[in-house]
Amino acid sequence: MAYEGIVQELIDELGRLPGIGPKSAQRIAFHILQTESFDTTRLAQILMEVRDKVHFCAICGNVAEQETCSICRDPRRAQNVICVVEEAKDVAAIERTREFRGLYHVLGGALSPIDGIGPNDLRFAQLMKRLADGSVDEVIIATDPNLEGEATATYLSRLLVQPGLTVTRLASGLPVGGDLEYADEVTLGRAFEGRRVVEA
Amino acid sequence: MIVAHLGLTDFRNYAAADLELAGGPNVFVGRNGQGKTNLVEALGYLSTLGSHRVSTDQALIRTGSDAAIVRARLEHGGRDVLIELQINRSGANRAQVNRVATKPRELPRYITTVLFAPEDLVLVRGEPSARRRFLDELLVQTAPRFAGVIADYERVLKQRNSLLKSARGVRNPELSTLELWDERLVELGAEIIDARADLTQRLAPEVAAAYTRIAGDEHRAELGNALSILSDAVDEEVSDPASARLERPAIAEAFRAALVRLRRAELERGLTLAGPHRDDLVLMLNGLPARGYASHGESWSFALALRLASAAVLRLDSPLGDPIIILDDVFAELDETRRGQLAAAVGEYEQVLVTAAVVSDVPPEFAGRMVRIEAGAVLE
Numbered sequence: 001m002a003y004e005g006i007v008q009e010l011i012d013e014l015g016r017l018p019g020i021g022p023k024s025a026q027r028i029a030f031h032i033l034q035t036e037s038f039d040t041t042r043l044a045q046i047l048m049e050v051r052d053k054v055h056f057c058a059i060c061g062n063v064a065e066q067e068t069c070s071i072c073r074d075p076r077r078a079q080n081v082i083c084v085v086e087e088a089k090d091v092a093a094i095e096r097t098r099e100f101r102g103l104y105h106v107l108g109g110a111l112s113p114i115d116g117i118g119p120n121d122l123r124f125a126q127l128m129k130r131l132a133d134g135s136v137d138e139v140i141i142a143t144d145p146n147l148e149g150e151a152t153a154t155y156l157s158r159l160l161v162q163p164g165l166t167v168t169r170l171a172s173g174l175p176v177g178g179d180l181e182y183a184d185e186v187t188l189g190r191a192f193e194g195r196r197v198v199e200a
Numbered sequence: 201m202i203v204a205h206l207g208l209t210d211f212r213n214y215a216a217a218d219l220e221l222a223g224g225p226n227v228f229v230g231r232n233g234q235g236k237t238n239l240v241e242a243l244g245y246l247s248t249l250g251s252h253r254v255s256t257d258q259a260l261i262r263t264g265s266d267a268a269i270v271r272a273r274l275e276h277g278g279r280d281v282l283i284e285l286q287i288n289r290s291g292a293n294r295a296q297v298n299r300v301a302t303k304p305r306e307l308p309r310y311i312t313t314v315l316f317a318p319e320d321l322v323l324v325r326g327e328p329s330a331r332r333r334f335l336d337e338l339l340v341q342t343a344p345r346f347a348g349v350i351a352d353y354e355r356v357l358k359q360r361n362s363l364l365k366s367a368r369g370v371r372n373p374e375l376s377t378l379e380l381w382d383e384r385l386v387e388l389g390a391e392i393i394d395a396r397a398d399l400t401q402r403l404a405p406e407v408a409a410a411y412t413r414i415a416g417d418e419h420r421a422e423l424g425n426a427l428s429i430l431s432d433a434v435d436e437e438v439s440d441p442a443s444a445r446l447e448r449p450a451i452a453e454a455f456r457a458a459l460v461r462l463r464r465a466e467l468e469r470g471l472t473l474a475g476p477h478r479d480d481l482v483l484m485l486n487g488l489p490a491r492g493y494a495s496h497g498e499s500w501s502f503a504l505a506l507r508l509a510s511a512a513v514l515r516l517d518s519p520l521g522d523p524i525i526i527l528d529d530v531f532a533e534l535d536e537t538r539r540g541q542l543a544a545a546v547g548e549y550e551q552v553l554v555t556a557a558v559v560s561d562v563p564p565e566f567a568g569r570m571v572r573i574e575a576g577a578v579l580e
Contacts, residue, residue: 021291111377113362118374147355151380185345 007033056088059130061106061123063088071095071104078102083140084127084156086110086149090142102140105130110148111155122152124159131165138166145172145190201312201521202551203243204280207271210262211287212238217578221551225566228555230573236555239573240315240526242270243553246285247313248337249304252528257287265289274311276520283310309344312523314511316530316542320503324490328426328480335396335481338403338510342517346395353388357472360385365470373467382459385475389429390452392476397425397445399513400481406509411485413508414541415501420486428478429458439489441482500534508545515549522550531561539563 002008007029015025032038056062057069064070071077071091081102085091091104107122109115130136141156143149153169160167173191174183183191208217213235228236241251241260251260261268268287273280284296285304295304322330340347360381367373404423411421424441429451431438446454458474459466466473483490483502490502514523525546531539531554543563546552556562559570572579 111380113359113366113377113381116362116366118363118366119376120374147352147359147384151359151377151384154380154383155377184348186348 056106060104061088061108061126062091062104076101080136081138081140082127082130082136083142085142086144086152094142100140102138107143107152110143110152112148119155124156128159131160131162134164137164138168141167141169145170201274201276201518201524203272203311203524203553204275205271205273206239206243207269208239208242209269209271210265211242211268211270212260212262213575214238214577215262219571219578221553222569223551225547225552225554225568227559227562227566227568227570228553228573229559229562229570230557232557234573234575235577236557236573237317237528240528240553240555243272243311243524244313244315244526245287246270246272246283246307247311247524248341249308250337252315252317252319257293258289260287261289272311281310283307305344305347308341308347310520312341312514312518312520313526314507314514314523315526315528316504316507317528318530318533320507320530321499323506324483324494324499324502328478331481331483332476332479334506335399336392338513339395339399341514341523342399343395346392349388349391349395353385353392353476356381356384356388357475357477360472361470364466364472367467368470382456385472386452386455386459389475390448390455393425393427393429393451393455393479394448396476396479396481400425401445402513403506403509406512407505410505410508410512410545411501413545414504414538415498419501420484421490421502421505422484424482424484426480426482427454428474428476429455431474432461438478438480439482441484497535497538501538504530504534504538504542508542511546511549525549525552527552527554529555529557531556531563532558 003011010032011022011025011029014020014028015022017025020028032040053065055064055067057064057067057072059068059072062069062071064072066073078101081100082105083094083100083102084105084107085094086107086109088106091106094100094104105123105127107124107127109117109122111117111119111122131139139156139160141153143152143156157167157169171194173187173194174180180188202223203221206217206219206221208214211217217239219239228239230236237253241253245251245260254260266289269284270287271282271284273282275281282296282298284299285307286294288294293304295302295307297306297310323334336346336350340350360378363375363378363381367375400423407423408421411419426438426440427442428438430442431440455474462473483506485494485498485502488494490499494502511523511525527542527546530542534542539561540563543565547565552566554562554566
């Protein structure tokens with residue numbers, strides 16, 4: 001089901017994006033072509049500018065429009081807690097909760113030999129540098145709760161053994177608003193491991 | 201449990217098929233290549249999420265279609281459950297239980313089958329991988345949680361092998377993370393080894409009983425687990441069953457020791473050389489390994505005994521009643537005596553589905569409900 005020349009090229013390019021299959025690519029392509037109000041110049045301009053304008057924060061590795069990101073520049077954030085995540089999009093997810101008021105550190109992925117990612121490919125050294133002056137007293141490890149994320153968390157927890165530093169790991173377990181009976185055994189098992197005393 | 205109704209859409213050579221089934225024996229008769237096996241393969245797929253004939257889903261979808269649908273109405277203990285699976289040519293498969301969307305991996309919780317097929321001879325005569333698959337499949341049927349444990353183990357194995365490969369021939373390789381993967385490998389691997397040993401212990405008396413039932417009292421069929429973590433051999437397959445049943449901490453300790461012992465060889469080869477992925481289920485007949493010593497007839501008896509023992513274990517275990525017994529073209533492979541013994545042994549299960557090319561192959565005990573199959577169509 002190939003279209004002529006440039007239309008097919010557009011579909012192919014869109015289809016290269018993560019999370020977009022051939023059908024979605026086709027739908028988006030025709031939306032761009034057929035919708036009068038769709039401003040293609042604006043989209044094209046943003047696409048051109050985004051690579052030039054956006055950098056990665058020199059301190060935490062989050063996306064930033066300046067040398068450092070808005071979180072690292074914000075004096076109201078607690079300077080003594082760092083939350084370590086795999087990707088910049090994890091920062092956005094945690095920010096949406098508005099629960100965490102400390103700083104972040106983006107590793108740039110998780111340990112995964114299959115993908116050729118070893119410790120030197122992740123921003124571990126930069127994290128150690130941030131911890132060197134002793135002003136941080138808690139590191140929260142918020143890597144994904146899968147095999148690679150867990151391996152990264154274990155690696156990190158061994159790296160971070162130093163006096164006066166508390167290292168914590170995000171809890172994993174039952175989803176809020178869910179039903180116990182529908183939880184799979186692994187999740188339920190984890191929830192049991194991470195159970196806590198109920199305060200009366 | 202029984203399957204009361206089986207429906208297929210675009211599965212193998214069936215454009216559409218609907219079939220009512222009853223408790224007790226149901227016999228599907230038709231010439232070769234007409235689609236008898238496809239019917240029972242569909243049920244086997246719901247129960248194990250795999251086919252006993254092919255390793256990819258593509259072959260299951262009818263040529264020219266994008267998806268196959270398998271639908272089964274089950275009755276267990278007076279309860280009706282409708283399970284449905286859509287096997288897609290591209291993209292993930294989809295499943296429903298009583299019309300509610302669920303994950304495909306949930307389906308085996310609702311249907312348990314034990315399938316006997318001509319391919320079963322490889323359980324006795326084939327490579328260790330066939331016997332590992334047999335044990336793991338049964339393990340998942342008895343404890344569905346193990347599907348996840350096994351998948352995780354395989355993932356860790358892949359990660360660890362990649363790391364070992366990347367270090368091959370490199371001066372000062374980056375191996376600071378090897379320890380992490382070792383720990384996960386040992387943790388998950390020990391769990392699998394332990395569970396397989398448990399299962400083997402439960403299977404062993406059932407296999408011995410089933411073997412004597414089929415072949416006579418004078419024979420002794422035994423099972424053992426050959427563990428690669430206890431072996432010094434690097435290249436050879438392990439074949440000596442472990443002399444003692446180890447507890448989980450002892451398994452983990454032996455596993456760690458094996459990784460230390462094999463470190464150099466592993467770095468040279470870029471491969472993980474010990475673990476449940478290199479173990480074997482050793483079948484012994486009258487004190488000799490069945491693989492290599494057993495005759496054709498004895499090998500068949502052992503294969504049947506393994507399947508009968510699986511059925512017995514699942515029957516003791518399952519809250520949903522008996523497993524559904526499927527005999528796919530096996531009578532043609534057996535002599536008169538073994539046919540009779542097999543028929544008697546499975547006769548007491550709630551439902552038995554039999555496929556055969558000719559009616560005369562089917563023992564008279566199964567002269568129950570008969571269904572004719574021709575060119576992808578069900579003729580009552």
